Amino acid sequence: MANEAHPCPCDIGHKLEYGGMGREVQVEHIKAYVTKSPVDAGKAVIIIQDIFGWQLPNTRYMADMIAGNGYTTIVPDFFVGQEPWDPSWDWATFPEWLKTKNARNIDKEVDAVLRFLKQQCHAKKIGVVGFCWGGVGVHHLMVKYPEFRAGVSIYGIVRDSEDVYSLKNPTLFIFAENDPVIPLEQVSLLTQKLKEHCKVEYQIKTFSGQTHGFVHRKREDCSPEDKPYIDEARRNLIEWLNKYV
Secondary structure, eight states: OOBTTSOOOOOOOSOOOOOOSSEEEEETTEEEEEEOOSSOOSEEEEEEOOTTOTTOHHHHHHHHHHHTTTOEEEEEOTTTTSOOOOTTSOGGGHHHHHTTOOTTOOHHHHHHHHHHHHHTSOOSEEEEEEETHHHHHHHHHHHHOTTEEEEEEESOBOOSOTTSSOOSSOEEEEEETTOSSSOHHHHHHHHHHHHHHOOSOEEEEEETTOOTTGGGSOGGGSOTTTHHHHHHHHHHHHHHHHHHO
């Protein structure tokens, strides 16, 4: 899901066959996947999962990619031990399942992870990145938590509500042109509302011809026409973090 008002499943193509460079740890009441940066610069990034959960290899691949660019990364289990969505389940049950997974009700877990990053990883500058369901979470956090120096919301959007446009710090929104979950009209509305209400830097970028889930899709599944867009989106993500975190 990437849109509170239109809860549809994510589509990221096939799972990536990827083991990961990090390790699993216990952070207070939740588990998390942590990858240390090869260079300790006191910078960290929280990654918020999509509906497929914190153990999805695609998300861990993205976390490791970000870590390789100078950030300790952490992928917490924001479902707190509850099962993530399984594509083999009956899609008719998805809306009911989703009712128990509110991407704007993650503050307790975020607070625990922030304590861990500051106390155990000595992080002084922290950003946040989220995919789909996690993109909604990023939007929520960037309105509420000034300690996040930068946010990147990837195909995630909070439904129209007047309290979600006063971002605390710079935020990048990445969308796909052919996303059935987030129509372009909603992207246009977000653009209009941020222009009216937002006092900090932000950017909204829509990638031509792309579909929901394209940024963390398996590279081998991508056509030659799609690969440049995927690479550009990932590069934009890193550049945004480098500029503001």
